[in-house]
Amino acid sequence: MSAPSLVATELRARIRPGELRVANVSKSYGDAQLRTDVVKDCSFTLERSKLTVMIGPSGCGKSTLIRLLAGFEKPDSGTITLNDAPVSGPARERLVLFQESALFPWMSTWDNILYGPRARGEMNREARGMAEFLLNKVGLKDFRKKYPMQLSGGMQRRAELARAMINNPAVMILDEPFRGLDAMTKELMWEYYSRLFEETRRTNFFVTTDIDEAIFLADRLLIMSNIPCHVRAVLEIDLPRPRTLIAMVENDRANEIKMQALSLLHEEAMKSFSRGSKAAADFVEAYSKRVTRA
Amino acid sequence: MNAAALQMATKGAIRIQNVDKIYDPAGAAVQAVSDCTLDIRAGEICMIVGPSGCGKTTLLNAIAGFHDISGGAIYLDGEMLCGPDRPKAEPGPDRVVVFQNGALFPWKTNLENVAFGPVMQGKLSWSAAAEKARGMMADAGLTGVEHNYPGEISSGMRRRVEIVRALMNDPKVLLLDEPFRALDSLTKSVMHEALLEIYYRNKVTIFFITHDLEEAIFLGHRVAIMTTRPCRPKKILEVDIPHPRNYSVLTSPRFRALMEETVSAVHEEAVKAFEAGEKEM
Amino acid sequence: MSAVAETLVRRPPKRGESFFKNQVVRAIISIAVFIAFWELASRLNWPWVGQAPAPSKVLDAWLPLLNDQGYWYSWYQSSRRVLSGFIAAMIIGIPLGLAMATSRVFHDITFPVFEILRPVPPLAWVPAAIIFWPTQELSIGFVIFLGAIYTIVLNVVGGARSIDVRYFQAARSMGSSSWDIFRRIILPGVLPSIIVGCEVGIGITWNVVVAAEMISGGGGAIQSSAGGGLGFFIWNSYIGFSYPLIVVGMISIGIAGWISSAVIRRLGLLVTPWLRVR
């Protein structure tokens, strides 16, 4: 088994961060009179080696966009290209981490991590060395034989990250992965995940409804309109890395960006509020109280 | 709510004295709470913060009377709830619990839920209780959903109905077990505002368990930081920001200083739990 | 740590007064009371329950049977029929259920026919089975097969449907071929439901085998006495007016049924270790 450091440099050398471009993509569901446009000519670019975060009110079509990027569904119009090659179906280049864990409950952590190589018939000593390295990296060394049910929420997420990284995807897509965790574990995962990103510099696309999470993690912040969703604004987050919780709390620039993003989100929520969506109603009420008092 | 107003509120003082709790599932004795002593003043919002699975909920269940304690005693306004000779307290409308995943009865309409307490205790007739319930629901901004079922309204509104249901019994203490955990962060801020408004109107003591430090400091008069399992108070933080509070507090320097102090205090405990892979109890 | 030691002492002693709270003791008491009541009722010849032979008589009738060849032969006959019908139902039912779950078109064609046949109780098929199948054994086997097939297919289809779509998406993204997905996602995902289906199915087959054997012994549709088996044993005892043997037969089938369910549950836990470690 090659020494861990060797594997680390070898792993990092093989990373090919991809650039994913979305050009006026639209997608709608239902037929004839009940047709609802979920995504309407939406364009943005996931720049290479950047952590792009997408934030928008809940129910605005973010998950649909994720399914389009991952290749589970086809857009009605517009194109999605990865390094200028059109995206056809699900593939190892674009791997998704879902909101609820998708670890296979009937496989041990070790078998889960090695699922990709084994499925593609690339099961060899090198893949096992890689899995060993990643298992230590995510701190689950002595949980190798455990089933997902025996791991805590935070540990399941880390195991899933390892399962994705072993396939060396060009783009990592995460759909509100830390939503189910309690506030404390969530903040620890923010720190852990951004350190992991800084080490691998792989292109990451992170979707959330939590403004603090978005600002803590993002290089670029896409603020989405309400349904049908398209990019409303792009904010560059020029905060220094590596980022820590304590540093973020008293960083003025961070609070400034937070207020800017909130006002954009508020406008979007007002539109859908007039159209009577439950989630938006809660958001508008919360926001109006916060802004009027601040 | 300055200090004078606090004295004015006479009921709802909880005294927790060297309480221990030992579970013994299949013989493996697990110590959830060890020698925990904590005094909660009448009419105060006391936040209980600590890593997941450290026994906070066990403490709440003991006060509410859902299960017994293995040692020590708990008093409410001087009167013993549970102690050496009576290990299990009697659940009652003076200490109402709001549960983490909600416990509105899905088969009763919101109005029937809110009016449930007084009607069950025979204090009010159905029509009188319904009248009072409509009034209290209006105050909490819940007009129009009285005849819906809990399954038909948003999670934020469900939370408010549950709190109003608790307050219908004018309890001495509200026991909240991470009530806003399942909400996304912006709905959470709605609930903070709503809870404070209700608190200012009803002067009830609040025993609030949470993981969210910002929530703890923003709402609490005092924040008790608990150790990992077995839980006992490690540090008590006085939040000397005057009430009534609003969101401008979040950016004030005093708030940030308190936040920093709490984060570092809790951090060691959380990392210990994170490393040990504590599965949530 | 003295606090902990001190509290341990004060905890109520385990043995002492909680003896009667212990579940096993209470179970023994309740069964003993039931048997005593049955004995009393039968002795005093009360209506209904009293008419059934007293447990003491049943025991007396049972003991000599234990080394009687014929008695164990009927166990063998019934179990052979149950197993053959049940295994046939598994061999055909599981693939049928999986095919229905995986291919939409196959489901839309076969499931409606399956649904209109399901309300017809398996035993209503006995006469038709006798007409159709050449031998006695095949007819009973077919009816037992019918008894189990519905539960197995429904559980397989339900189980496959309940597998979270995220697992398929994750597997496909990591480069799994559809055969790979079938083998490593669908099969393990459906396994717990298959086991539930088998447990319920085997219970029904015992019900069916008893009736089929009784009908064969009872001068009903199935004439010849090729019956044998516990159902026939019970019916024979009834015709021979040896009522205690009826109860012996009933309890024997109860035990046989209980053993087969327990075996399937044990096999199930063996095959699904991830459920065991809850």
Next chain:
Amino acid sequence: MYRLGRWLTSPTPYLMLLGFALFFGAWYLLSEVFKVWRFASLPGPHQVLVEWFNPNPVYGMSLYTPQYYMHVWMSVRRVLYAFVISTALGVPFGLFLGWSRNFRDFTFPVFEMLRPIPVLAWVPLAIVMFKGDESPVIFLTTLASFYATALNTMLGVRSIDEAYPRAAACLGASKWQVFRHIIIPGALPFIFTGLQISVGVAWFSLVAAEMVSGEYGLGYLINASYVNVQYPVIIIGMISVGIVGYASSALVRLAGDYLMQWRVRELALGGGR
């Protein structure tokens, strides 16, 4: 209406018809046209339908003859009796099984000891215990339904989230008020699952019981028409049992939806919580 429209445009109904056509077509060809192997002795669908809808049927049993309805009514009546008795006994018994540990500890062992005994093994004993031919059949059908109802009601009570009775206790409800306002409504969804199973099991046992010892009823009809070599009537009997069985469980489902409005509206909203 919208869902019906969408259903008609999608391929499902046509595939369903194809499925039926294949099944009945094969049966018809094998039995009546080519008379293949053993199928020859079985009456074909055409023969059965002709007999069933024939004003004066060859074997005296069709939709127009009173005896047919008499058999159907006898079976339905027995299932009705069994269903009412098993529900009246099974639901309360199941509620107490789930609700009080003491009651469960003393009664559940006997219940579990008797459950593995196949219901149809009780036939001879039932005849011995209950003189006459009507009561043994009803006893058997009731016993079958009773197991299903009691067990599912107990599961229903056990499935209630622990927070609900605790919340009610906090709000000052007494033990009996918790039982009435929380345990019963909370267990209702499982109770109705149990009732649906119990109707199915009732028909399952009734037919067998009637075949062995009944005087009238569809089970008896099916068996007797075999003995008297009136084969088409066997199939008519089977189809009738199927239809009546399906109708009775559909009725139970409707009653369930009516009684549990809150679930219907919550499911319509896509799961509520």
